[in-house]
Amino acid sequence: MTRSHFYSHCFVLALQAVLVLGVPALAAIVKGPYLENVGSDHITVSWESDQTADGILRYGIGDLSQEVAVPEGSGLQSIPLTGLQAGKTYFYRLELHDGAFGPSLTFSTAPAGSEPFHFLVYGDTRTDHPMHREVVGLIGDRAPDFYINTGDIVEDGDDSDMWQIFFDIEHSPMSRMVMWPVMGNHDHRTNTLYDALFHVDSDSGTSRYYSFDYSNCHFVVLCSEEDFSPTSAQYQWIDNDLSAAQSDPVVEHIFAFYHRPSFSSGWHGSEEMPLAEYLHPLFAKHGVEIVFNGHDHDYERSTVDGILYIVTGGGGAPYPPLLDEDRPPRPDQNPHRQVFFGVFHAVDCAVTGPEVRCEMIDLTRTVRDTFGVNLGENPDPQPECTPCESGCASAAPTGSILLLLVMFGAALWRLRKSSAACLAIKAVRSRAVAPWSGPRRRGPGR
Numbered sequence: 004m005t006r007s008h009f010y011s012h013c014f015v016l017a018l019q020a021v022l023v024l025g026v027p028a029l030a031a032i033v034k035g036p037y038l039e040n041v042g043s044d045h046i047t048v049s050w051e052s053d054q055t056a057d058g059i060l061r062y063g064i065g066d067l068s069q070e071v072a073v074p075e076g077s078g079l080q081s082i083p084l085t086g087l088q089a090g091k092t093y094f095y096r097l098e099l100h101d102g103a104f105g106p107s108l109t110f111s112t113a114p115a116g117s118e119p120f121h122f123l124v125y126g127d128t129r130t131d132h133p134m135h136r137e138v139v140g141l142i143g144d145r146a147p148d149f150y151i152n153t154g155d156i157v158e159d160g161d162d163s164d165m166w167q168i169f170f171d172i173e174h175s176p177m178s179r180m181v182m183w184p185v186m187g188n189h190d191h192r193t194n195t196l197y198d199a200l201f202h203v204d205s206d207s208g209t210s211r212y213y214s215f216d217y218s219n220c221h222f223v224v225l226c227s228e229e230d231f232s233p234t235s236a237q238y239q240w241i242d243n244d245l246s247a248a249q250s251d252p253v254v255e256h257i258f259a260f261y262h263r264p265s266f267s268s269g270w271h272g273s274e275e276m277p278l279a280e281y282l283h284p285l286f287a288k289h290g291v292e293i294v295f296n297g298h299d300h301d302y303e304r305s306t307v308d309g310i311l312y313i314v315t316g317g318g319g320a321p322y323p324p325l326l327d328e329d330r331p332p333r334p335d336q337n338p339h340r341q342v343f344f345g346v347f348h349a350v351d352c353a354v355t356g357p358e359v360r361c362e363m364i365d366l367t368r369t370v371r372d373t374f375g376v377n378l379g380e381n382p383d384p385q386p387e388c389t390p391c392e393s394g395c396a397s398a399a400p401t402g403s404i405l406l407l408l409v410m411f412g413a414a415l416w417r418l419r420k421s422s423a424a425c426l427a428i429k430a431v432r433s434r435a436v437a438p439w440s441g442p443r444r445r446g447p448g449r
Contacts (some may be wrong), residue, residue, distance in 0.1 A: 030054035030077075030099050034170040036108070037177035039081070040204045041149060042215070043089035043113045046181070047202060049081040050097060058099035060084075064091055067107070073099065081202050089115035108178050111148065117219035117253070121145075121353040124313075126153030126262075126297030127320035128169065129189065134347050135172055135319030137366045141349045142176045144368065149180050149217070151224075153297030153315055154187025154262030160195040183224065186211050187262040187297060191228040207240050214244050220354055221248035223291075225261035231281055238281065245289035256359055256376065259286060259294045266312045268331035268340050269299025279307075286310055292359070292376050295350070302348050302363055303331070304374055305339035311374060312339070315363075317348040342372050 035050035048060060057075040060082050061067035071082055087093065091112055097105040114120070123145055128135045142150055157165040173182065183203075190197045198210060205213030211226040223244055231237050248254050263271070265279040273279065286294060287308050297316040305312040322345060331343045344363070348371070352361040359376040 030056040032097065032099070032105060034079075034167065034200075035174075035178065036095075036097050036105060037170070037174075038110050038179070038181045039202055040083070040215075041110070041113055041181040041217075043115045044087050045083060045085045046087065046110055046112060047081050047083045047204075048095065048097065049079070049202065051079045052077055052099060056099040058097065060095065060097050062093050062095040064088065064093055067094055067096055073097070079199055087112050089113065090118065110179060113148075113217050117255070117356065119353070119355040120148045120218050121351060122217075123147040123150040123349055123351050124153060124260075124295050124315050125150070125318040125349040126185070126295075127155045127187070127300050127316035128152065128172075128318040129155050129158050129320040131319045131321055132168060132172060134366075135169075138318045138347055138349055139172055139176060141364055141366070141368075145349075145351045145364070147180065147351065149183060150176065151183045151222075151260055151295070152185060152318070153260060153295055154185040154227075155189040155297060155316070155320060156184065156187065156197075158189055160190040160192040160197050163196060166196055166200065183215070183222070183260075184210070185224055185260050185262055185297070186226050186228055188228055207237075207244075212237055212240065214248070216248075216254070218354060219253060219255040219356070221251070221254045221257045223248070223257070223259050225259065225282070227261045227263040227276070227278060231278070233281060238285075241282075241285060242289075245285060245291065249289045255357060256293075256354065257289065257291045259291050261294075261296060263298045264296035264303075264312070264314045265294065266305045266307060266337050266339050267296070267299050267303060267314050268334045268337035268343065269301050269303065269314065269316075270332050271299045272333050272336040283307065283310070293352075293361070300345075301331075302342070302344040302346065302350075302372070303337070303340060304342040304372060305337060306341060307339050311376075313350060313361075313374075315348070315350050317346055319347065322347075344371055346371070 030052050031054070032050050033053050036048050037050065039047040039049055055075060055077040058073040060071045060073055061069065062084060063069045071084065073082060089112055092109055094107055094109055096107045123142055125138055157169050159165055176182065184201050186197055201210045203210040203213045207213050211229060212224060214221065214223040223241065225231065225241060226237065229237055245257065248257050263274065263276060263278060265273060265283060267273060287310065291310060293311040293313060295313050295315060297314065299314050300316045300320045300322050301314060302317055303314040329343060331340065334340065346365045348363050348365045350361055350363050352359060357377045357380050360378060361373065361375050362370045363372040365371055
């Protein structure tokens with residue numbers, strides 16, 4: 004037996020031994036890491052591994068100098084990070100000792116007070132995965148501080164493979180910013196995985212309806228798939244939550260999110276559910292300004308008693324065929340309709356003090372609709388005036404500016420005139436003192 008044959012034989016025997024002994028594979032991160040529950044001093048890092056392992060979660064501002072031990076475990080896990088600085092960008096990296104070694108990523112905490120920010124809303128991501136990826140591209144382009152999915156995240160909430168596809172497509176944004184979820188009817192199944200995948204900190208005790216604050220805004224997420232009648236626990240929680248937000252002096256804007264729309268001229272419409280009957284009076288009572296829904300796979304804007312109702316369900320769910328984008332299929336169901344489009348899209352909202360400016364963007368990056376609150380009421384910041392003894396102004400008077408321009412022009416004209424005169428004098432002097440060199444010769448033909 005030659006030496007090469009001997010080594011080949013040994014390799015085969017070693018491989019067979021590994022297969023027979025069943026040596027376990029190294030741990031891998033199959034979902035995430037993804038971010039949840041962002042606040043001014045905290046955030047949660049979640050992931051799913053396919054093998055049992057412990058590890059370290061490293062993080063820090065500009066480095067990875069801080070760390071938290073990851074206890075031994077497998078499957079879905081979460082580590083809350085607390086004591087963070089407000090409005091800062093952190094690096095973080097998840098390291099599992101049994102093999103998985105994630106890349107260095109970043110997250111940003113919420114501001115401590117009222118600061119400008121923007122968030123993105125989309126929904127109904129379900130089954131058209133290429134279009135879903137295109138909408139995720141909009142999230143990357145717009146780079147919001149966080150984003151919200153209005154529900155029907157997957158086709159079947161009990162199917163782990165469908166959730167895996169969703170997390171694969173959304174890996175990039177979910178690893179860098181929080182996606183706040185809304186439970187849709189397709190997510191709400193017999194043994195739904197929604198509750199296991201999302202861990203929302205809320206005094207409601209459930210991830211199906213909850214609220215959070217960010218800057219000068221209050222966000223309340225409701226569940227249209229559970230009882231929301233006036234005698235229900237959810238309704239009572241909504242009433243109390245909105246009342247507290249309305250009385251909070253820091254909160255300037257309140258937004259509500261739930262899956263099935265209260266007002267819609269899409270294929271589903273309101274489906275004769277009393278969402279408008281029960282919830283709209285609560286919103287009007289407590290100063291809710293904008294309501295975001297999904298369910299219908301289109302975009303629609305309505306206004307009812309001064310409250311904006313936005314249907315944004317163009318995140319990747321199948322769209323009904325033969326439907327012109329500007330013609331709703333059931334227009335009689337929503338007399339409050341103002342704008343309707345049947346396109347894949349997302350809605351980007353920028354908040355600056357009292358102003359909320361929202362844009363609906365389609366996959367061509369075209370802004371198809373603009374709406375908001377107090378539009379045009381955010382004045383441009385004025386330059387500061389430095390105090391001086393004789394008084395000063397933040398901008399020079401118009402007359403002073405014109406005088407300066409005239410003086411500058413006159414000085415420039417004098418400079419050019421004097422320069423030309425100097426050149427002429429130099430030329431005359433050079434001709435006067437230059438030695439004579441005889442008659443100039445002309446070339447042939449001249």
